[in-house]
Amino acid sequence: MVQGFGATVIDGGGALEGDTTGIPGVTALATTGVEVAAAYGVTEALLEAYPELRPVFELFKAGKNSEALEALFKTNYYQNISPTVKARTKQKLEQPGVYKDSLEKYKLAARKRLVSAGIKMPMQYFDALASQAYETGMDDSQFDQLILKSGTITGFGGEVLGDVSGLKAYANSFGVGNYLNNDYWNNVSRNLFAGTSTTEDIQDEIRRQAASAFPMYSTQIEAGISVDAIASAYKGAIASILERDADSITYQDPYLRSALQYVDPKTGQPAVKPLWQFERELKSTKEWEYTDNARDTMDALTSKVLRDMGIM
Numbered sequence: 001m002v003q004g005f006g007a008t009v010i011d012g013g014g015a016l017e018g019d020t021t022g023i024p025g026v027t028a029l030a031t032t033g034v035e036v037a038a039a040y041g042v043t044e045a046l047l048e049a050y051p052e053l054r055p056v057f058e059l060f061k062a063g064k065n066s067e068a069l070e071a072l073f074k075t076n077y078y079q080n081i082s083p084t085v086k087a088r089t090k091q092k093l094e095q096p097g098v099y100k101d102s103l104e105k106y107k108l109a110a111r112k113r114l115v116s117a118g119i120k121m122p123m124q125y126f127d128a129l130a131s132q133a134y135e136t137g138m139d140d141s142q143f144d145q146l147i148l149k150s151g152t153i154t155g156f157g158g159e160v161l162g163d164v165s166g167l168k169a170y171a172n173s174f175g176v177g178n179y180l181n182n183d184y185w186n187n188v189s190r191n192l193f194a195g196t197s198t199t200e201d202i203q204d205e206i207r208r209q210a211a212s213a214f215p216m217y218s219t220q221i222e223a224g225i226s227v228d229a230i231a232s233a234y235k236g237a238i239a240s241i242l243e244r245d246a247d248s249i250t251y252q253d254p255y256l257r258s259a260l261q262y263v264d265p266k267t268g269q270p271a272v273k274p275l276w277q278f279e280r281e282l283k284s285t286k287e288w289e290y291t292d293n294a295r296d297t298m299d300a301l302t303s304k305v306l307r308d309m310g311i312m
Helices: 033-039 051-061 065-073 075-079 084-095 096-117 125-137 140-150 157-174 182-194 199-213 215-222 227-241 256-259 275-282 292-309
Strands: 002-003 007-009
Touching: 033 051, 033 065, 051 065, 051 075, 065 075, 084 096, 084 125, 096 125, 096 140, 096 157, 125 140, 140 182, 157 182, 157 199, 182 199, 199 215, 215 227, 227 256, 227 275, 256 275
Parallel strands: none
Antiparallel strands: 002 007
């Protein structure tokens, strides 16, 4: 008597007795070697997909149940293939209509999930990859990795695009948006979709870059204070003194960067540039000389000189 898969098999090809719950293909006592084989999920239809099972099947058919089970337990099919894959393979071979319907339902659910996530790819590639994922029993994460490695993604939309747009704005507010190119953002998109990074992870990375770019303010930046907030007084001075639109002043502006990356000439260390000093430097630039502000200042100085000389 041999135990296996919740069944009791009488050696010699007799009957299958005892608990048959959960044994595929068994609704009554097995009376032939073929029925015994079916009780262990080994059917003739399955042999085409798994040729290594043919010797096992022949042993069952010959009534050599002990030898058949010993051989079955050594097969790759038994040791390494999941119950899900076994069930789907069996269904594909024995119930092709049911298998096709289940596959289409799987594809529909996967398409909805991927569209929501923001994946863009040609439909023919999706169908092929979805069929592969279903046949091999992949979960959603494994299917996503298969898609990423396939090289068939043409872009990202949906949730991923929304997250990346928000992160780009975050990088700009920390003064490092210009450092992050398309390759960086494509990689971020892939990692967000794959679940290997979160928006919080990317924000941490952005703050670290900002702290490196503006070391004097690293403590504030690491605490989550944006460079926009830190730089607001300097931006205001540029807008006012050089008569610029404040929204047009970027972190590539040489005056703004000189203020934020100021190094004390006495110590050689990063330091906060005094606002009065920054304003004085702006008024010493060529750009300031062409502003209404400069002309008004010069007119006022000229009038004062003339008054002092008693001419006015």
